[in-house]
Amino acid sequence: MTAIKNNGTAVAVAEKANEVVTAVVVRTLENGVKKAVNIPSDLIEPSNYNARKTFDADALKELAQSISVHGLIQPITLRRKGEKGEHYEIICGERRFRACRMLKLAEIPAIVREATDEQAYDLSISENLQREDVPPMEAAKAYKRLIDTKRYDVASLALQFGKSEKHVYQTLKLCELIKGIANLVKAGKLTASAGIVISKYDKKIQAEILKDRLGEDGQGEWCSISAGVLDGKIQSCYTNHLENYLFDKTPCLKCPHNSTNFDLFATGSGCGRCADKKCLDAKNTAYLVEQAQAVALADPKLVFIGEQYGYENEATQKVRKGGYEFKNVHTYNLSRYPTAPSVPQSADFAKPEDFAKAQDKYGKEQERYSKQTAHLDELKEQGKIRVYAEIGDKGVKLHYKEVASKDTKSNEQLIADLTAKKKRNTELQAEKTAEGVKELLRTDELPESAFTADEETAMYFFMLSKLRRSHYKAVGLKENDYYGLTEEKKLQIASTLTEEQKTVIRRDYLYSHLTDRTATVADTKGGLLLAFAKQHLPKKTAEIEATHAEDYGKKNARLDERIAGLKKAEKQMKADAKAKKTEQPAKAENTAKTVGKTADKAKKATALTAKVAEQPKVIPTPTAGTVHLVTVPPKGKKAEVATAV
Structure with missing residues (x-):
């Protein structure tokens, strides 16, 4: 070594x-x-x-x-x-x-x-x-794991690893990427800087960006552009300028979905852009509904503009559900209410003199606006114009239309019309409720439970319609109450019945159905009718049965006699036919013998004729007493003639 x-x-x-x-x-x-x-x-x-x-x-x-x-x-x-x-x-x-x-x-x-x-x-x-x-994704997860231990924060991590707080914060943002985009960053098909830009937006927008712009395979049009260009494109396509909305944006100034707050170390001015479309739409809808309700409250005659077949935003749908009146009117047939001028802000002007000019111009525009609205309000009170409100995507717009003199209505007439509409609405409410409840009962299974008192009352309410007049007295009515037996009165009776009265009503109800379109006692329903009668009126029912049994018994007896006679005749006819059938073979045999003899005679006659034909023929001559015998010769020879005297 x-x-x-x-x-x-x-x-x-x-x-x-x-x-x-x-x-x-x-x-x-x-x-x-x-x-x-x-x-x-x-x-x-x-x-x-x-x-x-x-x-x-x-x-x-x-x-x-x-x-x-x-x-x-x-x-x-x-x-x-x-x-x-x-x-x-x-x-x-x-x-x-x-x-x-x-x-x-x-x-x-x-x-x-x-x-x-x-x-x-x-x-x-x-x-x-x-x-x-x-790798950036591994660094992001490592930072997050240290943060999750509660022993570190962004500042301490930056100090320990010699990084800036901005770098640590932005790296941590990569952990907020959805799985598809995080995989692109891991695979190097998307830069970490681009991933940090996308991580600022909520999961729904990220999913849309992945599907529409990046692609699961990283071959989308936005994969190869720089992070700065990508940020601009996302803001343009997936966010909205808060300045374009009229609701109170104070809570939005500190919202993490506000583009000015995406980067803790970035500086920005204005309201910024909102990247949380769901929250933005909810706030804007609430504002529009509030404005529409305020406008309707200020003018009882106002009518909202609806779209019979077109698109209606969520605010319009909510106001419509609130019960406000809508009419399908096209705005091109209406005149637009004047719009209030915007108040100039000193911060928008570089020079004081420019701001002063703007204020002067605003004063004149405001004066003109006040005169126009006052005049329209006067015409509205006189009934010469009708005001309509259109709920747009950013605010409520007012329109008006001149009303012909014949169509002008006084407040009393309008009150009468509105009262009639109110009455009809109450009727429609009841009708629609009935329709809905019937559909519910038709499609849903009723739960199994004990039969209630209310159900019993309802049952006798309907049974009372089949009560016979002769039994009216049993339930506290007179026979002439038949035409005055209202549903309210039937309900009152049905809710206070005694057991005896219930029995009378049930039997009349049963009687009505047993007798309705019952033509015979031979079928099931007729059998129930007969049993009912035997149970309550056995003697009279038996008499009716006996009377008709005797009457039709006699008729049937006569018919039996006729049937027996016809059967006997039929039997005799069959016997005769059988006898004739037995005789036919003997006759046929005799006929055959006769035919045979005739045939033999015919044969003999034929043979005799042939012999005669072979003998010489005698040809008579005109000479008296003389007979000439002419022999027919064979072919090729002359005939021989013999004469006899």
Whole structure:
């Protein structure tokens, strides 16, 4: 080995790659001399609190090559672990440890020191943060872990690591990145400066930026631009100038989502930009609703402008739900109310004389504005113009329209119209409620529970409509009360019924349904009707049954007689048909014999005819008493004639 001395440090360099590499660091400290010792590598284990979680494979190979040539210049730092201190945990130097393991070194030079968990934690993170090549995301997490221990703040961290407070604060902001953007910074596809710019915005805006501008793969249009340009683009696309809004912005001046407060060390002027769109919209909506309610309260005749098919902002929807009157009127048919001039501010003018001129101009504009509004207010009181209010995105705008003389209404007429609308609204309320409740009962299952008194009252309320007039007296009514039995009166009766009255009503209700469209006692419903009658009027029901049974029994008896006669006739017809069917074969046999004899006779006649045809033919002559016999000769010969006297 070759010993090299440099600044009080003795370094041993191995000649072979797998030889034990010893580096002895001699340094006088307050607690004495610390020396590096060789620790078996299989007794060393990494810690769980190391800030560095990723190790570049190529960089580890380069470090291992350097160690094989020059030795381990800086030993690792360990502390004992286990009940008997038989193991060692790395405090600092996990990267060097990994490189030595790549060289398969049996022992690794290390400084063993005593340290509590807190001390080991702080040393591990501090050692990593002091490296020049520490990745920004790892540095951010390391700072945050130290802050989370409650033993450090931004100022103490800056002092300990020799960084500015601004640097520590901005690095900590990287911990507020959503996972997708943090991964881009880790992969080097987005610079740490760009990540710090994006970290100022809430998670929702970050997600939109990642999706629309950066891309999950880091190939978006905003990945390659500088942090300064990126900041401007985000403000332009994802924030709003607070100066454009009219609500009280005092709470916004110290809000962390205000662009003037993104960087604790930056300076800015004006209201700034808001990066919390949800909060901004909520404050603006509340302001618009308040303004609309104030305008409506000041003018009872005012009507809001609605959009039947177009977009309505949230404030308009809330005001509409508040019950205020809306009409679908197009603003191009209306005239705009004059707008109050803005009061000049001295801070906006460089010279006093310019400010004085602005004040003079403002005074004239204010006077003209007052005259115009006073004139319009007068016309409004006379009913010559109708005022409309439009709820915009930044404020409430007033419009007006001239009213024709025939359309002009007095206050009394307007009150009458509004009263009628109020009455109709009450009716609509009841109608819509009924519609909603019916739909609810149609679609939802009713819970299982005991039948309540209110349900029973409702049941008898409907049953009373089937009560027969002859039973009105039973429930305290007269028969001529039929046309005066209102629903209110039925409800009153239904809620005070006795058990006897309930029985009467139930039976009449049952009677009504049993008799309604019941045409026969042969079906199920008719059977229920018959059973009901037998139960309550058994004797008379039996008489009815007997009467109709006797009547239709006789008719059925006559029908049975006719049926029996027809059956007998049918039986005789079948017997006759069978006899005829038996006679048919004998006749057929006789007919066949006759046909055979006839055929034989025909054959004999045919044969006789043939013989006659073969004999000579006799041809008579005109001579009296003379017979000429002519013999037909064969073909080719002459005929022979014989004469007989």
